[in-house]
Amino acid sequence: MRVVSWNVNGLRALAKKGVFLDFLESSQADVITLQETRTLESQLPAPVRSPPGWYSYFSSAERLGYSGVAIYSRKPADKLHTQLPEERFNVEGRYLVARFGRISVASIYFPNGAGKNRDNSRVPFKLEFYSSAKKELDRMRKYGPVYVTGDFNTAHTEIDLARPKQNEGTTGFLPIEREALGEWMASSWVDVFRKRHPKEPGHYTWWRQWGGSRENNVGWRIDYVLASPSAARLTSDAFIWPDTLGSDHCPIGVDTNLSI
Numbered sequence: 001m002r003v004v005s006w007n008v009n010g011l012r013a014l015a016k017k018g019v020f021l022d023f024l025e026s027s028q029a030d031v032i033t034l035q036e037t038r039t040l041e042s043q044l045p046a047p048v049r050s051p052p053g054w055y056s057y058f059s060s061a062e063r064l065g066y067s068g069v070a071i072y073s074r075k076p077a078d079k080l081h082t083q084l085p086e087e088r089f090n091v092e093g094r095y096l097v098a099r100f101g102r103i104s105v106a107s108i109y110f111p112n113g114a115g116k117n118r119d120n121s122r123v124p125f126k127l128e129f130y131s132s133a134k135k136e137l138d139r140m141r142k143y144g145p146v147y148v149t150g151d152f153n154t155a156h157t158e159i160d161l162a163r164p165k166q167n168e169g170t171t172g173f174l175p176i177e178r179e180a181l182g183e184w185m186a187s188s189w190v191d192v193f194r195k196r197h198p199k200e201p202g203h204y205t206w207w208r209q210w211g212g213s214r215e216n217n218v219g220w221r222i223d224y225v226l227a228s229p230s231a232a233r234l235t236s237d238a239f240i241w242p243d244t245l246g247s248d249h250c251p252i253g254v255d256t257n258l259s260i
């Protein structure tokens with residue numbers, strides 16, 4: 001089973017560029033998770049909403065054009081989870097988990113800590129969301145392998161961004177945010193890409209859309225696949241596809257010895 005995750009920064013825009021449907025097939029994925037879809041399911045054209053050979057599931061924000069996650073799979077999900085215990089997290093359409101037999105795959109768009117005034121005013125909300133999602137997924141992994149995919153909006157260590165010193169006070173690399181992500185790893189969630197590439201710099205998943213950031217690879221690794229211990233043992237490869245264009249993020253994923 002191959003699982004691929006991509007923050008598309010607008011699914012309708014990606015579809016209009018002619019990128020999305022081609023990507024579905026070229027990815028050779030069994031499950032594709034999307035973040036920042038920025039759309040209601042009803043706003044998508046039929047070929048994107050229900051591509052032949054795929055099942056699709058969506059969780060959208062109440063606010064139009066904002067946030068949103070989705071999962072596309074080759075086989076139907078046995079069960080979906082779209083709710084965290086606190087409603088204030090659910091109105092933003094950030095959480096979707098599909099279960100296939102004993103395997104669960106989550107698509108999560110973790111909040112950014114920046115407020116409307118480009119300050120760090122949303123950091124408390126972000127940290128509380130981290131905690132709530134972790135509790136739910138800790139519980140879920142007791143029943144089978146779990147992959148948590150998505151945009152975590154945090155670079156965990158200095159190797160995960162090109163300019164750590166310049167961003168010490170920037171949301172996405174604040175010590176308290178890095179600690180919150182570190183709590184996942186301390187609870188035996190495995191950052192499967194970093195496990196396979198423990199000391200390699202230059203692997204990023206997001207670049208600013210100006211100043212030649214992507215061309216010069218001045219980026220951040222803020223998109224992850226975290227695997228529960230049982231899922232990690234069954235993961236055969238982890239990858240980042242920086243050459244796939246269409247969004248300010250690039251796809252990431254894992255190959256596994258599991259099947260759905």
